[in-house]
Amino acid sequence: MKVRFLLFTILFAILFIGCSIQENNEIVYTGFIEGDEIDISTEVSGVLNDILVHEGESIKEGDLIAKVDTKSLSLQLKQVEAELKMAEAQLDKIKAGARSEEIRKAEVSLEEVKVLLEGAKDEYEYRLKNYNKINDLYKNSGASEQQVRDAKALLDSSYTKVQSLEKKYLQSKTQLELLLNGPTVEELNIAKAKVESINAKIELLKYQISKGDVVSTVDGVIQTINYNKGELVSAGSNIATIVDLNNLWVKIYVPQKELHKVSLNQEVLLTLDYKDKKIRGKVVYISPEAEFTPRNVESKESKEELVFAVKIKLIDKLSELKPGMLVDVHLDGDVK
Incomplete structure (x- = not known):
């Protein structure tokens, strides 16, 4: 009986040691x-x-x-949206071309400037003759030096007036021609580009406003x-x-x-x-x-x-x- 118990104990120990070696390895x-x-x-x-x-x-x-507070961005958006309305209205106006009332108004304006210019030229001719007459008298002691200076000042003033009206006349004439001929391709492209630029600003502001909500990009802790x-x-x-x-x-x-x-x-x-x-x-x-x-x-x-x-x-x-x-x-x- 003791021998059997001893053999059983030895066998159990061998098995136990084998498992430990397996765990350790x-x-x-x-x-x-x-x-x-x-x-x-x-x-x-x-x-x-x-x-x-x-x-x-x-x-x-x-x-x-x-x-994140985006109130300032919202105010900017309102301002830019107002600019867009103005730019779109200007583009529509260019596409539609000039109206008959605008052409008639430009014609009247040109005629008025023309009349003023002709009057200024007549005045200049008069002042020029008067100056030459007084200057000749002055050379023969028939007029004073002050009279010559006064005549010269009036002549210079009338000349300046003629130059100003000639410039205004050319501007009025150019404006009328533009209305009669319609917008150029360049003008149309500039107006379109302005609308596109403002639309891009609006999209950017809307994107920035949306980013006021900071969200998680992943699942996590x-x-x-x-x-x-x-x-x-x-x-x-x-x-x-x-x-x-x-x-x-x-x-x-x-x-x-x-x-x-x-x-x-x-x-x-x-x-x-x-x-x-x-x-x-x-x-x-x-x-x-x-x-x-x-x-x-x-x-x-x-x-x-x-x-x-x-x-x-x-x-x-x-x-x-x-x-x-x-x-x-x-x-x-x-x-x-």
């Missing part, structure tokens, strides 16, 4: 779940009217994070909020930082002697201590350079060992997986 590393950090920035400047999320809160892509309600922010300010839950990964450190067992795109098994569930992962990065084991490893021997950083992306998208969780990585585990 399995390559298992531990790391924390991490995620890409996404900065959510505002594209417009203004006062933060509201912050709608809290640190640690889970959000979805498109969720509203904050609202709010890690930090960097501003408070009521603060002034400029374009490009980082309102909040989000951890992307769609791109979770674990970084482990593999000793140089074990690195040959790891390859890119290799699928591995990950497990949680408190949950009996297999999680699939894939090796997406292997550091090309060795480093010493990070400081958070307490073993002196481990600290002095050269290791290579290996990044493993989580393939399975499980809602319970959160950044900061500790997981075991089984490089030799069955991933099926």
Whole structure:
């Protein structure tokens, strides 16, 4: 009986030792779940009217994070829309051409300037003859020097008046010809370009106003909020930082002697201590350079060992997986 008990004990010990060796030979590393950090920035400047999320809160892509005041942009939009109406009216006017009333008005204006110009020319001729007459008298002592100066001043004034009216006459004549001939291609293109330019300004302002609502670009967890309600922010300010839950990964450190067992795109098994569930992962990065084991490893021997950083992306998208969780990585585990 004692012999049987002894044999049974020896057999159990052998089996137990075999299992321990199998467990010890399995390559298992531990790391924390991490995620890409996404900065959510505002594209417009203004006062933060509201912050709608809290640190640690889970959000979805498109969720509203904050609202920036865009009142000044709305006022600019109204002003530019008024400019557009004026530009469109001017373009319509050019396309329609001159009306008969406008042509008649231009003809009357030209005729009036013509009459004034003829009168100014007659006056100039009179002043010129008078000046020459007085100047001749002055040479023969028949007129004073003051009379000559007065005559010359009247002559110069009438000459200036003729020049001014000649310029005005040419302008009136050109205006009438434009009305009779209709707009040129260049004038039409300029008017069209002005309308297009104002429309572009309107589209830009509308886009900027829409960006007053700062939304999340990914599913994730709010890690930090960097501003408070009521603060002034400029374009490009980082309102909040989000951890992307769609791109979770674990970084482990593999000793140089074990690195040959790891390859890119290799699928591995990950497990949680408190949950009996297999999680699939894939090796997406292997550091090309060795480093010493990070400081958070307490073993002196481990600290002095050269290791290579290996990044493993989580393939399975499980809602319970959160950044900061500790997981075991089984490089030799069955991933099926």
